Each structure stands twice: as C-alpha cells, then as structure tokens.
Amino acid sequence: MTASTLAPTARAHPPTAPDHGVNESLFPTLWSGDLDRFVNESDYRELTGESRTLLEVIANATDIPLDRPPEAVERWNRGDLRDVPETNQSVSIGPPTAERARAAYIEDAFVSIFAIQPSTRAHLTPDDTPLYVGDTGSVLALVDYRVDIRDNHTVDNVTYRWRLDSHQVQRVRLLVDGELENETLGSQTPELGFDELTAYPGVRHNLTIEADIAVAVERSKDECLERGANGTCSVWQNETWQAQSALTVTDSRDVTRYRLGVSGYETSYPNGDQGLELYMNRPWLGFETPAGTVRGSWRFYTARDRHWDSLRIDSTDGSRQTHSPMHPLQVYAFPMEGDPTVRSTAVTLLDSYGVERDAPELQPDVHLDVAEDTYTASYGLVVRVEDGSESSELIGTVQGLVRGVERPLSDASLATVPLIETELRLSIDSIEDGIATVEISLREAPSGRPIETSGRPGVIQIDGTTVDTGSDGTTVQQVPIGNGIVSARYVPEPWWRHTPGYLGDSDAVFASHGSIDIVNAIYQIGIPIGLLLIAAFLVDRITGIPIWPPWRH
Numbered sequence: 001m002t003a004s005t006l007a008p009t010a011r012a013h014p015p016t017a018p019d020h021g022v023n024e025s026l027f028p029t030l031w032s033g034d035l036d037r038f039v040n041e042s043d044y045r046e047l048t049g050e051s052r053t054l055l056e057v058i059a060n061a062t063d064i065p066l067d068r069p070p071e072a073v074e075r076w077n078r079g080d081l082r083d084v085p086e087t088n089q090s091v092s093i094g095p096p097t098a099e100r101a102r103a104a105y106i107e108d109a110f111v112s113i114f115a116i117q118p119s120t121r122a123h124l125t126p127d128d129t130p131l132y133v134g135d136t137g138s139v140l141a142l143v144d145y146r147v148d149i150r151d152n153h154t155v156d157n158v159t160y161r162w163r164l165d166s167h168q169v170q171r172v173r174l175l176v177d178g179e180l181e182n183e184t185l186g187s188q189t190p191e192l193g194f195d196e197l198t199a200y201p202g203v204r205h206n207l208t209i210e211a212d213i214a215v216a217v218e219r220s221k222d223e224c225l226e227r228g229a230n231g232t233c234s235v236w237q238n239e240t241w242q243a244q245s246a247l248t249v250t251d252s253r254d255v256t257r258y259r260l261g262v263s264g265y266e267t268s269y270p271n272g273d274q275g276l277e278l279y280m281n282r283p284w285l286g287f288e289t290p291a292g293t294v295r296g297s298w299r300f301y302t303a304r305d306r307h308w309d310s311l312r313i314d315s316t317d318g319s320r321q322t323h324s325p326m327h328p329l330q331v332y333a334f335p336m337e338g339d340p341t342v343r344s345t346a347v348t349l350l351d352s353y354g355v356e357r358d359a360p361e362l363q364p365d366v367h368l369d370v371a372e373d374t375y376t377a378s379y380g381l382v383v384r385v386e387d388g389s390e391s392s393e394l395i396g397t398v399q400g401l402v403r404g405v406e407r408p409l410s411d412a413s414l415a416t417v418p419l420i421e422t423e424l425r426l427s428i429d430s431i432e433d434g435i436a437t438v439e440i441s442l443r444e445a446p447s448g449r450p451i452e453t454s455g456r457p458g459v460i461q462i463d464g465t466t467v468d469t470g471s472d473g474t475t476v477q478q479v480p481i482g483n484g485i486v487s488a489r490y491v492p493e494p495w496w497r498h499t500p501g502y503l504g505d506s507d508a509v510f511a512s513h514g515s516i517d518i519v520n521a522i523y524q525i526g527i528p529i530g531l532l533l534i535a536a537f538l539v540d541r542i543t544g545i546p547i548w549p550p551w552r553h
Contacts (some may be wrong), residue, residue, distance in 0.1 A: 161219070
C-alpha cells in the first residue's frame with residue numbers, strides 16, 4: 001500500500017492507445033470482443049483529428065485472427081498491473097469477483113490472480129476449454145486490504161486508545177498442487193515464476209497464490225484510580241501492549257501442462273524432396289521449415305479479462321464500484337473454419353487428420369470464422385517439401401498452442417519409411433472379338449522385385465476396375481480394346497500409412513487387329529499434338545517470340 005489517496009484513472013473498454021511498450025501496429029489486433037461499431041476514416045479524422053492504420057480500420061469493424069500467440073500480451077499485462085490505483089491503509093481496491101476475508105484489524109483482504117503467462121485458453125468443444133501453460137511461466141497477482149482500528153474512546157474512568165504500528169503484505173507464495181514452488185517478500189503486485197511443471201505428476205495442476213497479511217496495533221488503557229476534590233484525576237494507571245493480527249488470503253487457477261511430443265514418419269523422394277508426417281495427440285499449431293510454413297486448424301485471438309472491467313472500492317464508508325484502468329489480456333485458441341494451410345509453393349499438403357469434435361462457441365461479441373457444428377482437430381499433418389538444401393538433416397520448428405512451447409524438427413521422434421519407385425508394365429497376350437487379354441506386371445523399379453498387391457493396401461486400376469497381382473507380381477485381365485489403347489495405373493497406399501512406401505506408375509499399350517486400328521490410335525494421339533504445334537507456329541509468327549520450330553530449342 002501507499003500513502004496516497006485513491007485516484008482511479010478513467011479509460012475505455014478496451015484502451016484506445018498503445019501503452020506498456022506494445023507497438024502501434026500490433027495494438028489494434030489485441031482487443032477481440034470489443035464493441036465493433038465501424039466509423040469511416042473521414043468521420044474518424046473529423047472527430048479526432050488523427051488518421052488510423054489499416055489494421056486499426058479493420059479492427060474497428062471486426063475482430064482479427066492471429067497466426068500465433070503474441071508476446072505482446074505478456075508485456076501488456078506486466079505493465080497494466082502497475083496501473084492499479086494507489087490507496088492508503090483505509091481503502092481496499094480490487095475486482096468485484098475477488099473473495100474478501102477479514103480478521104482483527106484487517107478488512108476486505110484478498111489476493112486475485114491477474115494473469116498466468118504465457119498461457120492459452122483453448123476452445124476445444126463447448127464444454128472443454130483448458131488453460132494450457134508451458135513447463136515454465138509466471139503468475140501475476142494483486143493483493144490488497146484495509147486496516148480497521150477503533151476510534152479512541154472513554155468509558156467511565158477508563159480511556160482506550162489504538163494506534164497503528166505497522167501493516168504489510170509479509171510474504172506471497174506460489175503453490176503447485178499444494179507444494180511450495182516460489183515465494184517473495186511482501187508485494188502488492190507480485191509476479192512469481194514456476195519452473196519445470198514436469199516435476200509434478202500428471203498434466204492437470206492447480207496454481208495457488210497465498211498472501212500473508214500482518215497488522216500490528218499498539219493498544220493502551222489509561223484508568224483513573226483517584227480523583228481530587230475538583231474532579232481532576234490525580235492517580236493514573238497506564239497499560240500498553242502490542243496486538244498482532246495475521247491473515248492469509250488465497251486465489252487459484254486450474255491449468256493443463258502443455259508439452260510437444262511429436263512423432264511420425266519421414267521419407268525421401270527420388271528427386272530429393274522430403275516427405276514428413278507429423279502427429280501429436282493434442283492440438284498443436286503446425287511447423288515451419290526454410291521451405292515454408294504449415295498451419296493446422298488452429299488460430300488465435302486475444303481478449304481482455306472482463307472480470308477486471310470494474311473495481312470495487314471498500315472503505316469505512318462502505319463499498320462502491322468504479323471503472324477499471326486495468327485490462328489484463330488472455331490468449332485464446334480456436335478451430336478455424338476451413339482446412340489446414342500451407343504458405344509456400346515449395347511445400348505441398350498431402351493429408352491432414354485428427355479427432356472429430358463438436359465445434360466450440362467463442363466469447364460473446366467475438367466475431368471470427370470459427371468452425372461450425374463439428375470440426376476435425378488437425379492432430380496429423382503430412383507434407384512434401386521440395387529439396388532446397390544439401391543437408392539431409394531436418395531443419396525447422398514444431399510449434400504448439402502456447403507461446404514459446406516449440407521444438408526443433410530434428411528432435412521429433414520420426415521413423416524412416418523407404419519410398420520405392422515402381423514399374424507397371426502391360427502386354428497384350430491375345431485379342432478376340434474386341435476383347436484383349438492383358439498381362440499386368442508390377443515390380444520395384446530398382447530391384448525388379450515383384451509386388452503383390454493382394455497382400456497390402458493399394459490397387460491397380462484398368463478399364464474402370466481394380467485388380468490385384470499375385471506373389472509373382474503379375475495378373476491377367478480381359479478388357480475391351482475400345483479405341484485401341486489399353487491403359488492402367490498403380491495407385492499405392494500413401495507412404496505414411498504403410499512401409500515400405502511405393503510411388504505410383506502407369507502404362508499404356510496399343511491393342512489392334514490391323515492397320516485401321518493403328519491409324520485410329522495415331523489419329524487419337526496425333527490430333528492434340530498437331531493442334532499444339534499449330535498454336536506454337538502462330539505465336540512465333542504473330543508475336544515474334546522465337547519458339548518455332550520447337551526442336552531447335
């Protein structure tokens with residue numbers, strides 16, 4: 001406590017100007033859930049005499065999703081806690097929801113957790129919104145109380161006096177699951193860190209702030225034992241003693257420890273590209289490589305804690321509420337509407353999968369494109385990354401939903417899947433009544449080893465049907481010859497679902513009785529090629545671009 005008088009500062013919900021070291025470009029994006037009443041730029045300039053950035057204009061009309069948890073939230077909260085209005089020992093001020101306690105000479109005492117950071121409140125389902133924290137972090141809190149001592153008074157021949165000797169917040173402690181994790185000497189705005197939550201069993205923990213408040217009062221009793229004839233006391237008996245009072249107040253939050261434990265598979269394509277399948281059994285953000293960024297189904301927003309929109313002021317005159325100058329921020333994660341995204345032409349998203357969940361509901365007045373009805377939480381992401389490095393080491397970072405919780409890709413537990421090129425070959429055994437008997441052969445290209453499709457996922461497609469090869473890698477199928485071309489293709493199971501992994505292949509052969517069928521087949525192929533050559537000739541002549549004849553180039 002300080003000895004100054006109460007002077008709360010009037011500020012908007014949310015604040016309208018950057019503070020606490022948060023830069024101007026990021027500041028407008030932090031206040032999802034504010035009142036979105038759009039004011040066009042000309043009206044705004046006329047009202048305020050100022051101009052706005054593009055982000056400020058957008059934020060005035062709607063809320064803005066974020067790609068990752070912003071560090072600015074932590075900077076804001078640390079600075080904002082210092083905005084608590086100053087009081088003297090006769091006034092207590094804090095959020096209306098704080099649980100007040102009392103003891104001798106102590107009234108309206110409380111401790112209230114201001115923020116736990118870094119942390120992310122995840123909207124998983126309508127009924128499941130865990131507060132994720134990393135292995136390390138800190139808890140910010142506000143402690144306050146007021147001292148209440150009786151007025152001096154006289155009863156008959158005895159005068160009672162009270163004098164405040166001292167008052168203080170003696171110690172503040174952080175407990176994890178009831179065990180002492182950290183403590184500090186008295187502070188009204190403590191920040192207590194925790195390290196390695198892995199030392200505590202399980203992933204669900206309780207963080208508790210305890211604050212010890214102590215008041216010392218000097219009490220005296222002056223008793224008149226004898227009075228003179230004029231009524232003046234001539235003999236006094238004086239007693240003085242120290243009265244101590246102590247009170248411990250607490251506040252707690254349940255949190256879930258968030259760690260990245262990524263597993264999966266990796267492979268190498270024949271041209272040097274990398275294949276990655278990354279999986280984690282809880283929501284995670286995605287990963288970054290030098291080739292590009294991959295994001296799953298999760299995005300973020302930040303919003304103020306509305307429990308701090310007003311402050312309750314307690315004094316000997318009673319209680320009242322006032323507008324709060326303190327607006328702690330919290331990071332939230334939500335499943336966006338749509339599929340995972342890739343931000344690079346050098347990275348191709350091959351697959352994503354996960355658990356289907358009921359879509360959550362966001363806070364009131366938060367306007368973002370959240371998934372509707374149900375969504376698939378992207379636990380697994382599969383990509384192909386173009387070869388852009390001479391190093392075979394995995395380079396990149398896997399990122400979680402909590403700021404700072406990330407791991408190098410090289411630390412991921414990935415099993416290597418060999419990826420083998422295949423060779424599909426068709427040959428015509430005979431033709432009878434427009435039906436061709438086709439022998440199909442499927443082998444591993446490097447070794448020539450036969451591939452038996454009946455013993456593993458994957459199919460050969462020919463003439464609209466699927467066939468399987470036997471242990472010798474061959475099968476025979478009868479198909480109509482149609483226009484004289486018989487084609488087939490091998491569609492293997494994706495490499496991340498079966499080992500070894502195979503690449504697909506295709507083949508086509510002519511099936512004909514004679515020259516008419518051959519001419520027909522040439523016609524079917526030649527017409528498109530001829531049209532392409534004519535187009536190239538015209539471009540060369542009309543534009544002057546030297547592309548004809550193409551065989552010169």
